[in-house]
Amino acid sequence: MRYLLQYVACFFAFFSAGFLIAATWTDCWMVNADDSLEVSTKCRGLWWECVTNVFDGIQTCDEYDSIFAEHPLKLVLTRAMMITADILAGFGFAFLLLGLNCVKFLTDEPTIKLRICLVSGVTLFIAGMCFPGLIGSVWYALGVYVERSSLVLHNVFLGIQYKFGWSCWLGMAGSLGCFLSGAVLTCCMYLFRDVGSGRFYSPNSLRKMYSPAGTTVANTYYPSSQTATAKISEGPGPELSSAPVELLLGGSTNLNASIESESLSAKTASVRREGKLLRRFSQHCRQKRIPQDRIMARKNKISNLRQRQRHGTINSRWQLQMVSEVRCRRAGFGE
Amino acid sequence: MANAGLQLLGYFLALGGWVGTICSAALPQWKQSSYAGDAIITAVGLYEGLWMSCASQSTGQVQCKLHDSLLSLDVHLQTSRALMVVSILMGFVGVIVSVVGMKCTKVGDENPVVKSRIAVAGGVLFLIAGLCTLTAVSWYATQVTYEFFNPNTPVNARYEFGSALFVGWAAASLTMLGGSFLCCSCPTPTEERRGQQHYRQSQPSTAREPNVKMSSSPIRGEQCL
Numbered sequence: 001m002r003y004l005l006q007y008v009a010c011f012f013a014f015f016s017a018g019f020l021i022a023a024t025w026t027d028c029w030m031v032n033a034d035d036s037l038e039v040s041t042k043c044r045g046l047w048w049e050c051v052t053n054v055f056d057g058i059q060t061c062d063e064y065d066s067i068f069a070e071h072p073l074k075l076v077l078t079r080a081m082m083i084t085a086d087i088l089a090g091f092g093f094a095f096l097l098l099g100l101n102c103v104k105f106l107t108d109e110p111t112i113k114l115r116i117c118l119v120s121g122v123t124l125f126i127a128g129m130c131f132p133g134l135i136g137s138v139w140y141a142l143g144v145y146v147e148r149s150s151l152v153l154h155n156v157f158l159g160i161q162y163k164f165g166w167s168c169w170l171g172m173a174g175s176l177g178c179f180l181s182g183a184v185l186t187c188c189m190y191l192f193r194d195v196g197s198g199r200f201y202s203p204n205s206l207r208k209m210y211s212p213a214g215t216t217v218a219n220t221y222y223p224s225s226q227t228a229t230a231k232i233s234e235g236p237g238p239e240l241s242s243a244p245v246e247l248l249l250g251g252s253t254n255l256n257a258s259i260e261s262e263s264l265s266a267k268t269a270s271v272r273r274e275g276k277l278l279r280r281f282s283q284h285c286r287q288k289r290i291p292q293d294r295i296m297a298r299k300n301k302i303s304n305l306r307q308r309q310r311h312g313t314i315n316s317r318w319q320l321q322m323v324s325e326v327r328c329r330r331a332g333f334g335e
Numbered sequence: 336m337a338n339a340g341l342q343l344l345g346y347f348l349a350l351g352g353w354v355g356t357i358c359s360a361a362l363p364q365w366k367q368s369s370y371a372g373d374a375i376i377t378a379v380g381l382y383e384g385l386w387m388s389c390a391s392q393s394t395g396q397v398q399c400k401l402h403d404s405l406l407s408l409d410v411h412l413q414t415s416r417a418l419m420v421v422s423i424l425m426g427f428v429g430v431i432v433s434v435v436g437m438k439c440t441k442v443g444d445e446n447p448v449v450k451s452r453i454a455v456a457g458g459v460l461f462l463i464a465g466l467c468t469l470t471a472v473s474w475y476a477t478q479v480t481y482e483f484f485n486p487n488t489p490v491n492a493r494y495e496f497g498s499a500l501f502v503g504w505a506a507a508s509l510t511m512l513g514g515s516f517l518c519c520s521c522p523t524p525t526e527e528r529r530g531q532q533h534y535r536q537s538q539p540s541t542a543r544e545p546n547v548k549m550s551s552s553p554i555r556g557e558q559c560l
Contacts (some may be wrong), residue, residue: 057400057401058398058399059398059399060396060398060399061396061399062395062396063395102441103439103440103441104339104438104441105439
């Protein structure tokens with residue numbers, strides 16, 4: 001659940017950062033309203049003012065005066081806010097990528113990874129909500145609205161009246177997305193922290209903690225049983241009908257030998273992995289100050305589980321042999 | 336297999352190249368009016384891109400107009416457009432594919448050979464994208480040069496290379512460089528053999544040893560009974 005939330009937040013962060021950047025550099029923050037009798041679209045942005053003729057499609061753009069010239073306060077502040085929002089959102093997104101579960105960066109320290117996520121969440125939250133994004137775009141929109149409504153109030157219908165352009169909408173959408181992803185990364189990850197992070201005391205979370213290690217060990221020990229059963233359960237497809245009959249036969253003769261050689265070759269790797277795991281486990285226990293007897297009980301339980309797993313797979317190996325023979329007969333061999 | 340650092344470097348180079356490709360395709364300055372010779376027009380600077388032609392006045396205004404009809408355009412313009420769009424699409428797919436294939440992600444970790452092959456596929460996509468960009472930009476540049484040195488072109492209607500062309504060349508070389516770095520993660524034959532052994536171990540067959548297979552084949556009938 002927590003990892004899913006991370007990906008959702010990453011998705012939102014990517015698109016909203018893109019939206020914010022696009023909104024900053026496009027030129028349609030306000031556009032002339034329909035009810036003004038014009039044959040051209042007048043767009044005003046943060047940097048340029050463009051007039052597009054509706055009929056022949058010629059677009060004429062004019063840059064505002066130099067940065068140091070007199071500008072309305074609204075424009076300058078919106079520029080500053082949007083650029084801040086861009087930087088914060090981009091930084092938050094890039095930082096979030098490092099904190100994602102599927103990226104191999106600081107894999108040994110999940111807490112640090114979690115904190116990276118949290119920091120980027122706060123950054124995105126700030127970018128979206130608190131200061132620049134939403135306030136910038138909404139403030140600009142409000143300014144446009146107030147200007148227009150005051151004109152209407154005074155019954156002034158001359159000159160150009162403006163409404164929000166698509167860049168303004170884009171900015172609002174981007175900041176909303178930033179806000180959402182920041183909220184997901186901070187609040188929701190906090191709410192769901194017990195589901196995945198695994199406190200060591202509950203047996204359920206312990207199994208979760210150890211399940212990746214357990215599965216890898218099982219894979220190296222008995223890879224054949226799993227894939228083979230998967231292959232057989234596919235049924236007599238085109239593969240089974242032609243070549244794999246002899247594969248199955250070979251499998252049934254040489255199965256025991258293959259068990260021997262496989263476990264020998266995989267044993268060293270798995271032992272090494274197990275040792276690393278135990279080291280990490282004891283380090284964790286030292287950090288959390290878990291009492292010694294509890295640790296011993298845990299270790300015993302784990303080794304019991306492993307043993308049972310091993311026996312279980314060997315059993316399924318025999319079942320596999322039976323299945324393969326039956327399949328062979330069904331294919332019409334030797335009858 | 337190449338190390339993860341090289342892959343990462345290649346990925347970011349190619350990503351930068353892809354962004355550069357997008358910029359160069361969108362920019363209107365593929366060719367701009369030349370001031371060579373005695374044609375000194377200072378009031379208006381003309382430039383033309385894949386999608387629009389612009390005139391920048393000396394007063395600071397810029398007038399742009401989209402190209403009118405798709406079918407009446409020159410061949411080289413249409414080809415460049417198509418190649419650039421194809422290149423951007425290829426680059427997009429490459430960005431996604433090579434993320435899956437790179438070593439710094441956990442996706443498909445249990446099968447490193449397949450993973451590195453995916454990375455190589457991403458690299459090849461980037462290479463193709465870079466080649467497309469290079470072709471488009473160079474073709475356009477050839478056409479501009481041809482028109483410039485054509486004696487029938489009036490002196491004050493000559494164009495020369497614009498900035499988007501240079502951006503395009505840089506982007507193409509970056510993309511191709513990144514793609515070739517990603518291609519370095521191609522699994523060597525020994526690793527492939529090792530990986531295949533691992534794969535074969537995970538199958539019920541014992542066809543690993545040829546003599547075992549030979550001995551088992553004559554008694555096939557008995558086995559099934």
